[in-house]
Amino acid sequence: MxxxxxxxxxxxxxxxxxxxxxxxxxxxxxxxxxxxxxxxxxxxxxxxxxxxxxxxxxxxxxxxxxxxIGGVRAQFSDPLNIELGNRSLRAFRDFPRRPCADIGLDTVGYLFLLTGARQAADFEESVRTQNRLGVPSRMIGPREARVLCPYLSAEGLVAAAHSPADGHARxxxxxxxxxxxxxxxxxxxxxxxxxxxxxxxxxxxxxxxxxxxxxxxxxxxxxxxxxxxxxxxxxxxxxxxRPLRRQLAFTVPLVPAAPRIPFTIDFASSAYFHNSDDGLLLGLADPGETEGFDTTWTPEWLDLFRAVVRQRAPALADMETCRGWAGLYEVTPxxxxxxxxxxxxxxxxxxxxxxxxxxxxxxxxxxxxxxxxxxxxxxxxxxxxxxxxxxxxxxxxxxxxxx
Missing domain, CATH: 3.50.50.60 (FAD/NAD(P)-binding domain)
Structure with missing residues (x-):
C-alpha cells in the first residue's frame, strides 16, 4: 500500500x-x-x-x-526473488534517465527486526545468499538497530537484518x-x-x-x-x-519532524513503518483477514498495529492518524x-x-x-x-x- x-x-x-x-x-x-x-x-x-x-x-x-507500501528491496530468502529485487533496484535508481521520470525514490534501507533465535539463524542464511548475489545486507545487533531507527525499544530484540540499498518509492x-x-x-x-x-x-x-x-x-x-x-x-x-486485503494508515504531520529511518519491519508480527511526507506510514497484515475483493478501510484495524508496537516502538502506539487505505495482495500458494x-x-x-x-x-x-x-x-x-x-x-x- x-x-x-x-x-x-x-x-x-x-x-x-x-x-x-x-x-x-x-x-x-x-x-x-x-x-x-x-x-x-x-x-x-x-x-x-x-x-x-x-x-x-x-x-x-x-x-x-x-x-x-512502496517498498523496494532485495532482501529475500529465495535466490530468484533476490535477483528480481536487485535488478529492479538498479532500474529504480536509473528511472530519472530511463524512462525519464522522478519516482520519489528514497534509499533509506530496509530493517528487519528479529525476536527469536530461529528467525536470526534463518536471516543469517538469507544474508549469506544475498551477499553472494551482490546485495550489501548484513546482520546487526539491537543497539545498532536502535541507532538506525530511534523509535525502537531494544527489549526483546535478538538481532536485525539491514540493507542500505533498499528503500521506498512512489x-x-x-x-x-x-x-x-x-x-x-x-x-x-x-x-x-x-x-x-x-x-x-x-x-x-x-x-x-x-x-x-x-x-x-x-x-x-x-x-x-x-x-x-x-x-x-x-x-x-x-x-x-487469490485476493487478500491489506490495510495501512498515515500519521498526521509530526512536530518535531520524524527522523529519517529505514523501512522498518517487525518480522514476527509483520508490523512496519517508514517515513511518508511529514509523518509516517504504518501497516500490518491482519492474520485474521479472509480472502475477498473487499477494500473497505476499517479504522479499528489500527488497534492491531498499536498492540504490537507498544512493545517494539512505543512512541508509535499513540500517534494520531489522519487517513488510511485498504488494498489487495495477489497471493499464490x-x-x-x-x-x-x-x-x-x-x-x-x-x-x-x-x-x-x-x-x-x-x-x-x-x-x-x-x-x-x-x-x-x-x-x-x-x-x-x-x-x-x-x-x-x-x-x-x-x-x-x-x-
Missing part, C-alpha cells in the same frame, strides 16, 4: 491514447494497467513492438498498484513514468475498459472481447493482479491467485509469482501473483516478459515460476521474507 493516491488517467501524451477509439487489432493485448502492465508495455515498446493495447477496467494504477509515479514513455512510442492505454471474453482457434488466442468492442491480437499478456484467476479462466489457464507462457494457448503469457512484491519486482519482470514475448532468453531464468508448478508438484520453496 503507498504514500501516494491512486493514479489518474495519465496526462499527455498518454491521455490521448486513453480516449481513442479502441483499436480493432493489436500485436499484443496486455490485460491490466497497474505497475506490471505498464512496465511490460514500456519494455515491449522500447524493444520496437508498436501495436500494443493495454486494457484496464478502471484507471491506470487504480487497483493494487495504487495502494502498495508507485503512482512509477506507473505514470512507464505509461507516458510507452504512450510516446505508440502504446494505446484503454482505460475504463473491461475484458468480457476471449476467442481461441486451435492453440492460440485470436480475439480479446471487451465492453468497448473486440480486439484481434497475436498475443495476450495477463498482468491483472488479484483479478488474474478470472482472466486465465477465460482461456482455460489456471492462475492460482507458495507466495512466489507466476511468470511465464502457457502451454496452451501458446500465445498467452502471464505475470501475476506477486504476493506483495509486484511493485518492487516490476522493472525486472517487465524485461523478462518482453524477452518471453520476443522468444529470447530472459535475463533471469523464471522457469521455476511457471503456473503449472502447482499441477505438476514442482512448487518452488515458499518465500520466507513475506511482509
Amino acid at each position: 503507498a504514500s501516494s493516491p491512486p493514479l489518474p488517467e495519465p496526462t499527455a501524451p498518454a491521455d490521448r491514447t486513453a480516449r481513442r477509439t479502441l483499436p480493432s487489432t493489436a500485436d499484443v493485448v496486455i490485460v491490466g494497467g497497474g505497475v506490471m502492465g505498464a512496465s511490460i508495455a514500456f519494455h515491449l515498446a522500447e524493444a520496437g513492438v508498436r501495436d500494443i493495447v493495454v486494457v484496464e477496467r478502471g484507471e491506470l494504477g487504480g487497483g493494487s498498484s495504487g495502494k502498495p 508507485p503512482a509515479l512509477v506507473v505514470r513514468g512507464y505509461a507516458r514513455a510507452a504512450a510516446r512510442a505508440g502504446t494505446v492505454f484503454a482505460t475504463h475498459t473491461a475484458v468480457t471474453g476471449m476467442d481461441t482457434v486451435g492453440e492460440r488466442v485470436t480475439v480479446v472481447h471487451t465492453d468497448r468492442g473486440p480486439v484481434s491480437c497475436e498475443a495476450v499478456i495477463c498482468a491483472a493482479g488479484a483479478w488474474s484467476a478470472r482472466i486465465g479462466s477465460l482461456v482455460g489457464v489456471d492462475l492460482p491467485v 507458495d507466495h512466489n509469482a507466476l511468470i511465464g507462457r502457457a502451454a496452451s494457448p501458446v500465445n498467452f503469457l502471464y505475470a501475476t501473483g506477486f504476493s506483495g512484491h509486484g511493485f518492487l519486482q516490476a522493472p525486472a519482470v517487465g524485461e523478462i516478459v518482453r524477452d518471453l514475448f520476443l522468444e529470447r532468453r530472459p535475463c533471469v531464468d523464471v522457469t521455476p515460476l511457471g503456473a503449472d508448478r502447482f499441477r505438476t508438484g514442482a512448487e518452488s520453496r515458499p518465500e520466507a521474507h513475506v511482509v
